[in-house]
Amino acid sequence: MSSHSTRRGVASVMTSSTYRPASAAEARFLAEYDASAYATPLVTVDPVIVTLRDEQLAVLLVKREEHPFLGSWGLPGGFIDIRNDADPEACAVRKLKEKAAFVSPYLEQVKTVGGRERDPRGWSLTVLFFALIAEDDVPPIDKRLAKWFPLSALPDAMAFDHRALIDCAIRRIRAKAEYTALPAHLLPQRFTLSKMQRVFELVLQRRLTAGAFRRRIEPLVEPIADCFETASHRPAQVYRLRPDSGSLIFEQPLKGARRK
């Protein structure tokens, strides 16, 4: 019914193997400690995987095969399994693989949301992640399990509070795009600056001035020698991210083009 571990026989794998108790009293306390005696929240992890398709942001959703919300679309997340998951990130990677046969890209934590109302099974907490992946790098997904939805055409009724979680992740991505080069993760490894600017504009939902954009971006990219794209009327230099572009924080935030 659900893939998370049942309690039976779990005590031995729940506790740290490397901890040394500070006293005999503490050792006794730990030996007698029964975590299952306490009512804990349900704990899940939900990844919002974002790419660009047809000049729109799109997210990966799965159709639920279990109650509650059977048949509804939702994020490809699920319960933390304390037997198998080293940490919340590992749980997200595992869930993407199980639920969408999707090889996970880089994940970044957004926020943890919890309360009584978000899951009809009980008080639940979910650790929300986002990832950005370039369209060219998207691995084949199992179409029977998962589907990409453009943000403008998300399903009407989604499982749990997953619509609000998606909105929260997208807000974070858009906010970070103002002062970091985060949208670069939506680009292929080689790109022209006008392609890069277009990707930033799609994330930010506004036009940028080319001059200001290039001044911000140029310290973070490097031209690839003798590599030009010739689709437009004159050849455009092809770039890649500098290996030392690091945390990719701009010297100055981006400014939009002035409206006429």
Added chain:
Amino acid sequence: MSSHSTRRGVASVMTSSTYRPASAAEARFLAEYDASAYATPLVTVDPVIVTLRDEQLAVLLVKREEHPFLGSWGLPGGFIDIRNDADPEACAVRKLKEKAAFVSPYLEQVKTVGGRERDPRGWSLTVLFFALIAEDDVPPIDKRLAKWFPLSALPDAMAFDHRALIDCAIRRIRAKAEYTALPAHLLPQRFTLSKMQRVFELVLQRRLTAGAFRRRIEPLVEPIADCFETASHRPAQVYRLRPDSGSLIFEQPLKGARRK
């Protein structure tokens, strides 16, 4: 032994009261769902409360009165209580009150950290928060329960991974101080610009150029009419944050003073 709810009699308060099942099958599923049959992580909340004391950042710690880490200093956090806590923030506020008789200031979520090794009682997840509070606004704390420690003199051995959690929260505060006016929360409601600059310098751990600092800050503050401070050789205008300073993001990040 521990203040979180025991499982007995909890089922009825664990589930949402407002959810309407989509089908009779789902209603049956929910009626039969027994969250206690699954091994879930221990779930705690840990707040890092930061103020300035003697020109240093200081954090509020409590001495643990229970196993594990009995007698060690740690953050004033604890288990989420699914009977009483509406969400993780509410749990942090409750824990501050219980553990330090401290009235909570604004809390901001930093990150959720989880795994098998961080708590000897088992696989545990903690939602980490920070808060900044002006020295003048610090409510009286119960000295038998809690104590302020300057960052430069934290206790050698702390409970759990709380030292790493503090480092994580402080890193976040310092990073945000580069592109937001976050350190303003460490100031009293009325301040001179040189006092404000000093607070930013203490957070960022570097000198700032006065001219550049004022240009960044001035859109966020407003002078208080006829209010001057006369401690220095000439009266200094007193300011307050503009009510519309909102998310307090700078137009341009701060730059340090050039080293000579």
